[in-house]
Amino acid sequence: MQYEEIMANLSGELRRGTLILSVLSQLELQEYGYSLIHKLNEKGMNADSNTLYPLLRRLETQGLLQSEIKMIQDKPRKYYSRTKLGNEVYFKLVKEWKQMNEVIENLIKGDIK
Amino acid sequence: MQYEEIMANLSGELRRGTLILSVLSQLELQEYGYSLIHKLNEKGMNADSNTLYPLLRRLETQGLLQSEIKMIQDKPRKYYSRTKLGNEVYFKLVKEWKQMNEVIENLIKGDIK
Numbered sequence: 001m002q003y004e005e006i007m008a009n010l011s012g013e014l015r016r017g018t019l020i021l022s023v024l025s026q027l028e029l030q031e032y033g034y035s036l037i038h039k040l041n042e043k044g045m046n047a048d049s050n051t052l053y054p055l056l057r058r059l060e061t062q063g064l065l066q067s068e069i070k071m072i073q074d075k076p077r078k079y080y081s082r083t084k085l086g087n088e089v090y091f092k093l094v095k096e097w098k099q100m101n102e103v104i105e106n107l108i109k110g111d112i113k
Numbered sequence: 114m115q116y117e118e119i120m121a122n123l124s125g126e127l128r129r130g131t132l133i134l135s136v137l138s139q140l141e142l143q144e145y146g147y148s149l150i151h152k153l154n155e156k157g158m159n160a161d162s163n164t165l166y167p168l169l170r171r172l173e174t175q176g177l178l179q180s181e182i183k184m185i186q187d188k189p190r191k192y193y194s195r196t197k198l199g200n201e202v203y204f205k206l207v208k209e210w211k212q213m214n215e216v217i218e219n220l221i222k223g224d225i226k
Contacts, residue, residue: 003198003201006175006176006177007202010206011209013133014133014213016126016130017127017128017129017131018127018130018217020123020126021127021217021220021221022217022220025221025224026220040220043219043220044212044216045216062119064119085116089119089120090224091224092120093123093124093127096124097217100127100128101214102157103156104131104134104135104210106157107134107135108134108138108207108210111138111204111207
């Protein structure tokens, strides 16, 4: 395997776990798919529709998100936002992310330039 | 799905991506499987042999780790350490982890207690 391929795989794994946290973070208020992607990209978290749309459906099935169809210029648009359970899970994940970061910072201490 | 099960899944995904970074961080000098698990757990990164041993073999196959068998009290012990490529990948991952953290901190701003 080439260096570029290895790096792409490992970076991907590193990012994947934080995507759910990122998505939940932006859904306190309703967003539809495209506006959510735009918000995430704008803030530096790359996300495309192929990854995001199945994730939104999965989080809705799990009860973390709720959706509402609204007609915008005669076209249906699906808006997502966090449920009460989604809020609980989100704040728990934020806490875990913070704890995990402290662990990693400790592990790589001295290796950060 | 129950809340506990959902949380366990999501926390797992969050941690999985950082395990490789954690493992590479501890292998500037040689460690064998058990001593590596001990070091990681001691610093707060949970890792068990079922996850770690296949990962060490995978990273060796990819050329990021090298191994050496040493006889310790008449028993063979496999010691791992980072290769030159492993060093490059590790420092690149540290950098990416840092950048990703800045993005996430920005996304969850105000939600950290």
